[in-house]
Amino acid sequence: MNLGQWCGFICLIIALFVLWQIRNLLLLVFTAVVLATALNRFVKWLQKKGLHRKIALLCAISSIIVFFILFIWLIVPPFSQQLQKLIEELPKVWAKIDLEVELLEAKLPDYLPTLPNRRDLLSQLPPLQELISSFVGIFSDSLTVLLQLLLIFALTIMMLSSPQGYRQALLSLFPSFYRRRADYILSQSEEALGNWLRGILINCLFIGIASGLGLAVLQIRLVLVHALLAGILNFIPNIGPATSVIFPLSIAVLEAPWKIVAVLIWYFIIQNVETYWLSPTVMARQVSLLPAVTLTAQIFFAKTFGIMGLLLALPLTVVAKTWIEEALFKDILDRWEHNNPPRN
DSSP states (O other), X not given: OOHHHHHHHHHHHHHHHHHHHTHHHHHHHHHHHHHHHHHHHHHHHHHXXXXXXXXXXXXXXXXXXXXXXXXXXXXXXXXXXXHHHHHHHHHHHHHHHHHHHHHHHHHSOTTSOOOOOHHHHHHTOHHHHHHHHHHHHHHHOHHHHHHXXXXXXXXXXXXXXXXXXXXXXXXXXXXXXXXXXXXXHHHHHHHHHHHHHHHHHHHHHHHHHHHHHHHHHTTOSOHHHHHHXXXXXXXXXXXXXXXXXXXXXXHHHHHOHHHHHHHHHHHHHHHHHIIIIIHHXXXXXXXXXXXHHHHHHHHHHHHHHTHHHHHTHHHHHHHHHHHIIIIIIITTGGGOOOSSOOOO
């Protein structure tokens, strides 16, 4: 390579290093992009109804602000109280589980191996412990969370106020001959993100309401916190639904054995309804992802970026899949010419 190529290569390495150092900031920016994409679709819908863009933009922002005010006013106080009670109940749950395990061990024959205790099992799951610590750490530092939310809100409003300006700035990073194609791929990514967000919100709402109704019928205490956690954790495929059932099960352990079975059956039913009926219906236009790809992406982003990477793993994968299919497969691999085709 000549001197100019070496300089370009060094600049590329430096740029990648800088991007890696600010990866958490980039995740916040990506979150703002996802929110701006969703709100922009709402703004465009209002424009089709005859509103000017500025009026439609004001209506969209006002709707979000009113929603968060009502949520914080009506939902957060009882949720916080029930969450505190749930945390206070967890030591009792662990103590009862340990007692049941000890009673079971006393009834087992001596030639059978000793059952592993809870601490031994948890020690074998260091990634899970690290993930839980990161999850708790996010909520423990309320000032950091507030500043991050304000940054995301500010970035979302800025992008929403002038989407074409930011779009053209991003397109300017591509070579001139590829900008029209990149603009098309951006449109495809926007469509995929919008469809995914619409579908996941409907799914989370269904899971939250169905969980709350079922737990209320079963008379499981702290219904609100269980329902909200079920809806929120459904945002994380594979891991979220399995995790959400732990909390009502913990309360059922303290109440009656039949409630444990009932909670498991009810969560099994609603998850299957969501998986085999609701998701295919509301996500018919979503970018399809293979289960193994989804799980691998979750592990990769969680290991690389922590809890924020896990929360944003699916939208990141949706965008990455769109770019890989369009830029790599269609523009490069599908057009690869060779003079000597392989023989049969």
